Amino acid sequence: MSLKLGILGATGKVGGELLKLLEQWSPSELDLAEPPRLFGTSRSAGKKIKFNSVKFPNTEITVQDSQPENLKGLDVLISCANGEVSEKLTPEAIRLGVKLVVDTDSFYRMDPEVPLVTVGANDEDIDWHKGIIAGPNCSTAQLIIPLKVLNDAFGIKRVVVNTYQSVSGAGKAAMDELMSQSKRVQESYEQSAGLQQIRVAEDQFAFNVIPKISKFLDNGYTKEEWKVITESRKMLHSPELKITCTAVRVPVLVGHSESINIEFLSSFNLNQVISVLKSSPEIQVWDHPEMYPMPVDAAGTNPIHVGRIRIDESAPNAINIWVVADNLLIGAALNAIRLVVKASERGKI
Amino acid sequence: MSLKLGILGATGKVGGELLKLLEQWSPSELDLAEPPRLFGTSRSAGKKIKFNSVKFPNTEITVQDSQPENLKGLDVLISCANGEVSEKLTPEAIRLGVKLVVDTDSFYRMDPEVPLVTVGANDEDIDWHKGIIAGPNCSTAQLIIPLKVLNDAFGIKRVVVNTYQSVSGAGKAAMDELMSQSKRVQESYEQSAGLQQIRVAEDQFAFNVIPKISKFLDNGYTKEEWKVITESRKMLHSPELKITCTAVRVPVLVGHSESINIEFLSSFNLNQVISVLKSSPEIQVWDHPEMYPMPVDAAGTNPIHVGRIRIDESAPNAINIWVVADNLLIGAALNAIRLVVKASERGKI
Numbered sequence: 001m002s003l004k005l006g007i008l009g010a011t012g013k014v015g016g017e018l019l020k021l022l023e024q025w026s027p028s029e030l031d032l033a034e035p036p037r038l039f040g041t042s043r044s045a046g047k048k049i050k051f052n053s054v055k056f057p058n059t060e061i062t063v064q065d066s067q068p069e070n071l072k073g074l075d076v077l078i079s080c081a082n083g084e085v086s087e088k089l090t091p092e093a094i095r096l097g098v099k100l101v102v103d104t105d106s107f108y109r110m111d112p113e114v115p116l117v118t119v120g121a122n123d124e125d126i127d128w129h130k131g132i133i134a135g136p137n138c139s140t141a142q143l144i145i146p147l148k149v150l151n152d153a154f155g156i157k158r159v160v161v162n163t164y165q166s167v168s169g170a171g172k173a174a175m176d177e178l179m180s181q182s183k184r185v186q187e188s189y190e191q192s193a194g195l196q197q198i199r200v201a202e203d204q205f206a207f208n209v210i211p212k213i214s215k216f217l218d219n220g221y222t223k224e225e226w227k228v229i230t231e232s233r234k235m236l237h238s239p240e241l242k243i244t245c246t247a248v249r250v251p252v253l254v255g256h257s258e259s260i261n262i263e264f265l266s267s268f269n270l271n272q273v274i275s276v277l278k279s280s281p282e283i284q285v286w287d288h289p290e291m292y293p294m295p296v297d298a299a300g301t302n303p304i305h306v307g308r309i310r311i312d313e314s315a316p317n318a319i320n321i322w323v324v325a326d327n328l329l330i331g332a333a334l335n336a337i338r339l340v341v342k343a344s345e346r347g348k349i
Numbered sequence: 350m351s352l353k354l355g356i357l358g359a360t361g362k363v364g365g366e367l368l369k370l371l372e373q374w375s376p377s378e379l380d381l382a383e384p385p386r387l388f389g390t391s392r393s394a395g396k397k398i399k400f401n402s403v404k405f406p407n408t409e410i411t412v413q414d415s416q417p418e419n420l421k422g423l424d425v426l427i428s429c430a431n432g433e434v435s436e437k438l439t440p441e442a443i444r445l446g447v448k449l450v451v452d453t454d455s456f457y458r459m460d461p462e463v464p465l466v467t468v469g470a471n472d473e474d475i476d477w478h479k480g481i482i483a484g485p486n487c488s489t490a491q492l493i494i495p496l497k498v499l500n501d502a503f504g505i506k507r508v509v510v511n512t513y514q515s516v517s518g519a520g521k522a523a524m525d526e527l528m529s530q531s532k533r534v535q536e537s538y539e540q541s542a543g544l545q546q547i548r549v550a551e552d553q554f555a556f557n558v559i560p561k562i563s564k565f566l567d568n569g570y571t572k573e574e575w576k577v578i579t580e581s582r583k584m585l586h587s588p589e590l591k592i593t594c595t596a597v598r599v600p601v602l603v604g605h606s607e608s609i610n611i612e613f614l615s616s617f618n619l620n621q622v623i624s625v626l627k628s629s630p631e632i633q634v635w636d637h638p639e640m641y642p643m644p645v646d647a648a649g650t651n652p653i654h655v656g657r658i659r660i661d662e663s664a665p666n667a668i669n670i671w672v673v674a675d676n677l678l679i680g681a682a683l684n685a686i687r688l689v690v691k692a693s694e695r696g697k698i
Contacts, residue, residue, distance in 0.1 A: 158663050158664060159663070160509050160610050160661075160663070162511035162595075162608045164513070164558045164597065164599070179535055179538050179539075182531055182535060183535060186528055186531060186532060186535075189528050189602075190528075198602070198645075199645045204643070204645055207600060207601050207602050207644075207645075208601060208643050208644050208645045209513045209599055209601060209606050209643060209644060210641075210643055211606070211608070211641050211643070211656070211657055211671045212641055216638055216639060219659065219660070220638065220657070220658070220659030220660070221659060242662075242663035242664065243663055244610065244661040244662070244663040244667075244669060246511075246608040246610075246657070246669055246671065248513065248606075248608065250513070250558055250599050250600070251556060251599070251600050251601075252556050252557060252558060252600075253538075253547070253556050257558050257560070257597075259511045259560070259595040259597065261509050261593065261595075261610075289565055289569065290565060292559075292560050292561055294553070294557050294558060294559055294560070295556075295557050295558060296547075296548045296553055296556075296557045307560070308560055308569070308595070309569070310568065310569030310570060311568070311569070312509075312593040313591075313593075314507050314508070314509070314591035314592055314593040315507060315591065318593070320593060320595055322560045322595065
């Protein structure tokens with residue numbers, strides 16, 4: 001099926017990743033009828049963006065203002081815009097005849113009328129979409145695929161997640177801010193050798209860790225932590241899933257890491273766990289005893305890297321694993337394209 | 350009691366912190382009979398170090414070669430040397446009449462003949478020393494004080510620890526390396542705006558996290574993680590304590606952070622937990638709902654900062670807390686001096 005595809009929020013960080021992926025995607029997997037149409041704010045409208053794929057070599061695409069009427073004629077719209085834009089434009093797009101909106105934003109994720117899907121974890125939920133499919137939060141995306149295969153194999157009793165999240169999760173401006181803060185810390189460090197910690201900003205990304213991502217809720221969790229909890233429950237179809245999370249920002253550009261402690265309902269041995277993880281095409285297992293994945297390994301790659309797989313004897317049937325992935329890819333752009341491909345394969349566009 | 354005090358490894362990072370603390374310490378708490386004697390490698394011997402306290406203003410101390418005969422006449426030796434030096438010199442010091450060696454290194458920590466003590470957690474173990482008292486690993490020190498008071502109040506069933514450890518735990522050279530790597534990453538980032546992750550070293554501290562501190566053991570844990578587990582058990586006098594740990598290096602100069610999930614044996618409410626934590630003079634509780642401690646807050650300060658205290662509903666009687674401390678202080682230098690003071694108060698020097 002040949003698709004007319006549009007991207008809302010095309011000039012942002014995730015939009016850029018999407019375009020790069022679309023350039024590489026083979027037409028046999030995802031056949032575009034025309035170069036992707038790009039939509040942005042009125043400020044970005046008119047901007048020309050290069051696009052170079054096998055089917056559409058050396059193309060130049062002009063960013064259009066994201067007015068509803070411009071969305072007419074599209075089969076699929078991938079939205080990487082923020083909540084407000086998404087809230088307004090998504091129903092408009094469907095009213096105007098767009099057959100599927102894949103939304104990477106959080107606005108529709110917990111809507112019971114909207115499937116929330118990570119391809120590789122719960123593809124079957126694509127089938128009941130009513131026009132919108134939501135993609136998960138980046139920190140949930142890389143968690144849910146290992147959880148899903150392990151849950152199927154051994155049954156999950158409880159999960160404790162700690163995240164080490166890169167600043168690209170907060171956008172391009174945050175990455176620039178990290179770099180500029182880092183420079184200031186370095187200058188102070190060089191000028192005064194005795195200084196051990198240098199404060200250069202109220203919300204300091206550089207040489208610091210911040211145990212708060214997004215705002216606080218009344219129960220003491222942050223919105224980011226609560227997303228991990230509620231989105232995991234929805235995608236595993238397990239509304240009572242026992243899971244807790246602490247989400248922490250670290251001074252890394254791209255690549256989220258997660259330390260995950262899992263208690264299983266049934267017994268297992270380590271080789272079984274490794275086999276189950278290896279059975280997922282989305283997962284790359286690091287099972288050499290001296291090797292472990294890091295953000296610098298995962299950034300720019302498609303797999304979910306799982307390493308440091310070891311028994312935790314502090315509880316019956318428990319393990320620790322360390323999971324690293326490119327948050328812009330699996331956590332947003334890559335999953336969005338996979339959603340379009342899967343929905344097409346399943347005849348749901 | 351007026352003490353003759355020596356410092357082994359005086360020119361290292363922890364040695365420097367020790368000297369700064371000794372300058373500030375009031376003679377009423379720790380009365381030195383003479384300026385501290387400083388010992389280093391033959392390479393450091395002869396170096397002159399400034400010392401300026403109320404009792405010994407504007408003093409210059411010459412670093413001596415750490416030969417056993419130079420240790421004669423000391424009452425107390427604080428050793429911040431590495432394992433090999435400590436292994437060799439500590440018994441020599443005692444043979445030569447030094448009444449107490451406080452050793453910050455790991456070599457004697459798990460020796461059943463040597464008490465392992467964090468002041469504020471298990472001071473009573475000072476009383477059975479036979480010449481040596483070991484201080485804990487930095488990541489255990491800031492964990493054990495909150496664990497101890499909470500264990501006394503509610504009984505601990507299980508602990509899951511995830512660390513976010515600064516590079517100063519690996520010494521001054523690692524801090525310089527972090528800074529130099531960071532500079533290289535920044536240059537690449539500026540030169541090529543599209544780059545999202547920049548690799549500048551095999552073992553890259555900068556803009557990366559490393560889920561491996563110290564070497565791997567056969568059970569898949571690192572030595573650092575195993576220290577947290579075994580040292581916690583020893584200091585809590587609970588050889589079967591259910592505890593697991595994942596230790597991760599983050600690009601922070603000074604200040605370790607730990608995300609700690611604790612299941613208790615008995616029920617509690619959050620106010621009780623907060624009161625119990627506040628009852629420890631070593632702990633500073635951050636209980637304002639919008640406030641949380643970070644490494645830039647904790648570096649250079651004495652307290653163990655505890656924040657993000659919240660109920661974890663994924664298990665009965667469970668909480669999450671976030672603990673940040675200056676790893677060079679509570680994790681080494683400050684605890685060492687407190688050990689000398691406490692041993693003196695308890696008549697054990």
